[in-house]
Amino acid sequence: MSIVLEYLQLGCAFCRISIYTLFRRLCCRSPPPPRPEISVVCIGLAKAGKSTLLALISGESTQDIQPTIGFSIKALQFKNCILNVKEIGGGEGVRPYWKHYFSGAKGIIFVLDSACPESDLEIVKTELSNALANPTLDKLPLLVLACHQEKDGARSIEQLKKELELEFHGEGRAWLIHPCSLNDLRGIKEGFENFNQYLLGEKSVEGDQTPREQGQSEDIPGRI
Ligand SMILES: Nc1nc2c(ncn2[C@@H]2O[C@H](COP(=O)(O)OP(=O)(O)OP(=O)(O)O)[C@@H](O)[C@H]2O)c(=O)[nH]1
Ligand SMILES: [Mg+2]
Numbered sequence: 001m002s003i004v005l006e007y008l009q010l011g012c013a014f015c016r017i018s019i020y021t022l023f024r025r026l027c028c029r030s031p032p033p034p035r036p037e038i039s040v041v042c043i044g045l046a047k048a049g050k051s052t053l054l055a056l057i058s059g060e061s062t063q064d065i066q067p068t069i070g071f072s073i074k075a076l077q078f079k080n081c082i083l084n085v086k087e088i089g090g091g092e093g094v095r096p097y098w099k100h101y102f103s104g105a106k107g108i109i110f111v112l113d114s115a116c117p118e119s120d121l122e123i124v125k126t127e128l129s130n131a132l133a134n135p136t137l138d139k140l141p142l143l144v145l146a147c148h149q150e151k152d153g154a155r156s157i158e159q160l161k162k163e164l165e166l167e168f169h170g171e172g173r174a175w176l177i178h179p180c181s182l183n184d185l186r187g188i189k190e191g192f193e194n195f196n197q198y199l200l201g202e203k204s205v206e207g208d209q210t211p212r213e214q215g216q217s218e219d220i221p222g223r224i
Contacts, residue, residue: 037075037082038199039104043131044111045124046090049147053111053180053188054085062182067091071101081196085109095127102136107199109143114160114179115151125164132169142175143195145188150181174198 044050051065054074068089076083088094088101108131112124128144131137146160155163157177166177176198178191197203 035078035081036200037084038106038196039084039086040107040109040199041102041105041137042085042087042109042111043098043127044090044145045095045113045116045120045127046092048090048111048113049145049180049182050087050090050109050111052182053145053147054087056182056185057188057192070094076192078193078196081200083192083196083199098127098131099134099136102131102134105137105140107141107143107195108132108137109145109195111145111147112160113148114146114154115148121155121163128164129169132173139173141195141198142170142173143191144175144177145191146177146179147181149179150183174203 042050042054046067051068051072052062054076055062055065057076058074068087071086071088074085074087076085086101086105088098110128110131113120116124132142144160144164144166146155146157148154157179161167161177166175176191176194178187178194180188180191194203
């Protein structure tokens, strides 16, 4: 009789352990590892669309966006990282001070209006090359976002790549140019996701020169 009782007790103990283990597996999963936070700087001339695309990607309204005075910081949530984007106002009077906001950046986002007049594109070219020549931004990955793509007369990615001499300015760093516009949130996200891969070191551009397509939705990776 006592042997039967012992077996019963053992059986009960075994069941308790099994239920406890099952419960732990179902309910007490360890929290996912924290996503890395990466600081990047976002520059471009006034009205290029910096604040607008950052608002779009954050799911905020793009109505009544005011010109950025000084700088503003936004944390963009992605699946595998959080980008702390420091947007610096692009007004003529502020641009000489951009360099004072570069420290701590691990990547550069340069936003431009693809349909801007030729004279503005010259300024874009100068400001981009000045920023990239700054030792603080040396070798950091670069994402060029060519906004206002839906406008008549917007330059193609190919044209911009040539006119801004991106092959030359991007030498020694990973770089991408991506088309975007107000009504293309998916495109903007794609640009960021590709950029994040370079920031996280998940993708090396070396030997990964995607052949260029005629379409507007293709990222053009540069060399590392
Ligand atoms: N048509 C069109 N308009 C855009 C696009 N992106 C931005 N805009 C408009 O351009 C204007 C200026 O946009 P902002 O986002 O404030 O520009 P910004 O680069 O942040 O400018 P600053 O903060 O002054 O340096 C706004 O009226 C936007 O609605 C775009 O892709 N297409
Ligand atoms: Mg702004």
